[in-house]
Structures are given as structure tokens and as C-alpha cells.
Amino acid sequence: MAATTDTKNYKFNHTMLRVKDPKESVKFYSFLGLSLLRTLPFPDAKFDLYFLGYDSPRAASAGRSLWDREGLIELTHNYGTESDPAYTINNGNAEPHRGFGHVCVSVDHLQAACARLEAAGYRFQKKLSDGRMRHIAFALDPDGYWVEIVGQKGVKETEGVEETDVGVYRMNHTMLRVKDAEKSLAFYQDVLGMTLVRTSENEKAGFNLYFLGYGAKPAGGEGTADREGLLELTWNYGTEKDENFAYHDGNKEPQGFGHICISVDDLDAACDRLEGLKVNWKKRLTDGRMKNVAFVLDPDGYWVEIVQNERFSNKHSI
Known part of the structure; x- marks a missing residue:
């Protein structure tokens, strides 16, 4: 056989x-x-x-x-x-060598996890208090790779929580920038067999995020922060129309x-x-x-x- x-x-x-x-x-x-x-x-x-x-x-x-x-x-x-x-090291986020974006860890208590990293002397690309998005942070590993820190679903974030348990953390996803979302989605779904589990459209900012993984799609397309082994594709509008545009591999x-x-x-x-x-x-x-x-x-x-x-x-x- x-x-x-x-x-x-x-x-x-x-x-x-x-x-x-x-x-x-x-x-x-x-x-x-x-x-x-x-x-x-x-x-x-x-x-x-x-x-x-x-x-x-x-x-x-x-x-x-x-x-x-x-x-x-x-x-x-x-x-x-x-x-x-x-x-x-090329961390993938500086021009003209952008491509790979980050890995992401989901945690139990977002503020406590970030405070623990900061107390240990690790640097941040973006702290929770930076910018308008107060629900995500980006730590920097020793080579300057970005490590996104997000909270898991169902965890109520409370001011003053000082404890975090690394035993429940997840290596949630890896982000890659893609030139043509339609071609990339076809490759990862039709060729590699992944399932599109969530789409985040950000029209005002000019980009979409697509989260793919193996296994069943979660109910309502939510709950992805509790998963491990997801792939996030980031598509910036218009790149597919520029024949000279390419990401660094x-x-x-x-x-x-x-x-x-x-x-x-x-x-x-x-x-x-x-x-x-x-x-x-x-x-x-x-x-x-x-x-x-x-x-x-x-x-x-x-x-x-x-x-x-x-x-x-x-x-x-x-």
C-alpha cells in the first residue's frame, strides 16, 4: 500500500x-x-x-x-x-530588511508578566503604557527580536496584580509580513492545510491580520490567545500591486x-x-x-x- x-x-x-x-x-x-x-x-x-x-x-x-x-x-x-x-542580527522590523515580525507569548496576567520582565532588566520595544493599544506589549530578546506579550482569554486584568505563572504561558504565534494576502492564504490553507481561525481588518490603518493554525476553528473565531502554534500573516494594503516590492526572507x-x-x-x-x-x-x-x-x-x-x-x-x- x-x-x-x-x-x-x-x-x-x-x-x-x-x-x-x-x-x-x-x-x-x-x-x-x-x-x-x-x-x-x-x-x-x-x-x-x-x-x-x-x-x-x-x-x-x-x-x-x-x-x-x-x-x-x-x-x-x-x-x-x-x-x-x-x-x-536582523530582527526583521527595520527597513529595508523587513519581513519576519515577531513571536508572541500569551500570559495569565499581562501587567504582572510585563513588570516581571522589566524588573529583570529586559528591554521593551513597546510597553503597555505606550501608544493607544494598552492591551499588548513588545519585549526585546537579547538579539532585538520582538516578542509580543498578550493576555489570554477570560483573564480579568486587574491593577496591582503582582503574580504571574509562567507555567500557563503559551507560545501563541509567529508573525510574517506578506505581500499578497490572497496568494499567501491560498498557500497556507490549500497547500499546507492550515485553517484560517481569525481575521482582523484594520482599514483605517491600512492593514489586515490573518491567524492560521492546525485544528478546529474556535467558536466565533475567538479564543486564539489560548492557542499555541498559530501563524499570523500581516498584509499592508497595496503591496500586492507593486511589482518591485518584496519582503526580506x-x-x-x-x-x-x-x-x-x-x-x-x-x-x-x-x-x-x-x-x-x-x-x-x-x-x-x-x-x-x-x-x-x-x-x-x-x-x-x-x-x-x-x-x-x-x-x-x-x-x-x-
């Missing part, structure tokens, strides 16, 4: 970020409550990978194997960057964000399906020495890694 694949089994497994100093980056994300689940050293290639995710007993993916999770962060460290004063210089990753039930069958859908490949399974990972390109050229979820097979991707 030929191998088959079902997008209902797919998961938005992780987001990869390059980092200058892994000790400082792991410290920051650990302070946000993520656990270091696995370290993969590649000394011959002179880089290491660090996989972090929420793993407390109340975490959504607690105790699962690495590729059977959603909402992970993969930190990539290329040897020597930590001691190079000239090395900097994070892998050209200056580098920063690397890719998002989807884990699948059967890697060979999933790649055969993608081949049949005539996707643009960055790396097929048969390319190079690593025969257990593939990369496709989304309409903006962002890399999407495809790996095997070991729950469905004894095969392992890395």
Missing part, C-alpha cells in the same frame, strides 16, 4: 531564529518559562541548535516528543558570533529569522503531495546530505521546513 498523508495530522512545530550568544538567548526564553527540550550540536558544520518549548504539566504540548509539538522556538548559533563585536544578508517548520505524518508522502501541487522547493528530500528534511518556499520566499512527526513513524528528521 502506498504511503499517504493527511494535513489534519500536521503541526506548526517551530520557528527558527539565529542568535548571537546562545547562553543569553536561552536565559531569556527560559525566563519566559520555556524549557530547553533538546540541544543538537553540529561541530563539523560549526553550529548548534537549541529547541525550547513550554513543558510544564499545564502546557499544551507537555511531555510530547519534539516533533509532535507546536509552538517551539529553535535557536541557531553559528560558532564565533558571540565573540564578534561586528556581528548583529531572513536568510539573505543581513540574516536573522530562518524558517518556520511543519511536522507531518509521513514525510515521503507529504513531499510527494507537495510535488504534485507544484510548490517551489528550496530543498527536496533528495538534495544534499540531509535526506530527512525538506524546505519549500512560500509566496514571499520564506522557508518552510518539512519534517517527520515521530509519533506516526519510527523515522526521525534530525
Whole structure:
């Protein structure tokens, strides 16, 4: 019987970020409550990978194997960057290299969570008290990546709440800017099998937000802040009409964000399906020495890694 694949089994497994100093980056994300689940050293290639995710007993993916999770962060460290004063990371939010926007953590008590970060000496791109939007903040990790902080649904925000429990935090979403919303939505829904769970139209500001993920759409399209492993696409009106407009994919210089990753039930069958859908490949399974990972390109050229979820097979991707 030929191998088959079902997008209902797919998961938005992780987001990869390059980092200058892994000790400082792991410290920051650990302070946000993520656990270091696995370290993969590649000394011959002179880089290491660090996989972090929420793993407390109340975490959504607690105790699962690495590729059977959603909402992970993969930190990539290329040897020597930590001691190079000239090395900097492209955080994806500065012109002319915009593309990747941020990752987002949802928390129990928004004010207490932000106060805890500030007391620990971490910087903010936007505090709760800045601007008109008082229900979101953006912290900065050691490399200047933006980390959005939002409150989970049903939590009544009260002045003076001083306690926050990182054990209930979620790695909620990853934001990517897209040139053509129609093309990107078709790719992530029809090709990768995601569901559009919420749309936020902001006509006066000239942009829309689209939240996609695997699994059922929540009732009324709400409750997304309680989820993990969502993808937020940001479309600024009119970019699709400019043939010269393009976002930075994070892998050209200056580098920063690397890719998002989807884990699948059967890697060979999933790649055969993608081949049949005539996707643009960055790396097929048969390319190079690593025969257990593939990369496709989304309409903006962002890399999407495809790996095997070991729950469905004894095969392992890395």
C-alpha cells in the first residue's frame, strides 16, 4: 500500500531564529518559562541548535516528543558570533530588511508578566503604557527580536496584580509580513492545510491580520490567545500591486529569522503531495546530505521546513 498523508495530522512545530550568544538567548526564553527540550550540536558544520518549548504539566504540548509539538522556538548559533563585536542580527522590523515580525507569548496576567520582565532588566520595544493599544506589549530578546506579550482569554486584568505563572504561558504565534494576502492564504490553507481561525481588518490603518493554525476553528473565531502554534500573516494594503516590492526572507544578508517548520505524518508522502501541487522547493528530500528534511518556499520566499512527526513513524528528521 502506498504511503499517504493527511494535513489534519500536521503541526506548526517551530520557528527558527539565529542568535548571537546562545547562553543569553536561552536565559531569556527560559525566563519566559520555556524549557530547553533538546540541544543538537553540529561541530563539523560549526553550529548548534537549541529547541525550547513550554513543558510544564499545564502546557499544551507537555511531555510530547519534539516533533509532535507546536509552538517551539529553535535557536541557531553559528560558532564565533558571540565573540564578534561586528556581528548583529536582523530582527526583521527595520527597513529595508523587513519581513519576519515577531513571536508572541500569551500570559495569565499581562501587567504582572510585563513588570516581571522589566524588573529583570529586559528591554521593551513597546510597553503597555505606550501608544493607544494598552492591551499588548513588545519585549526585546537579547538579539532585538520582538516578542509580543498578550493576555489570554477570560483573564480579568486587574491593577496591582503582582503574580504571574509562567507555567500557563503559551507560545501563541509567529508573525510574517506578506505581500499578497490572497496568494499567501491560498498557500497556507490549500497547500499546507492550515485553517484560517481569525481575521482582523484594520482599514483605517491600512492593514489586515490573518491567524492560521492546525485544528478546529474556535467558536466565533475567538479564543486564539489560548492557542499555541498559530501563524499570523500581516498584509499592508497595496503591496500586492507593486511589482518591485518584496519582503526580506531572513536568510539573505543581513540574516536573522530562518524558517518556520511543519511536522507531518509521513514525510515521503507529504513531499510527494507537495510535488504534485507544484510548490517551489528550496530543498527536496533528495538534495544534499540531509535526506530527512525538506524546505519549500512560500509566496514571499520564506522557508518552510518539512519534517517527520515521530509519533506516526519510527523515522526521525534530525
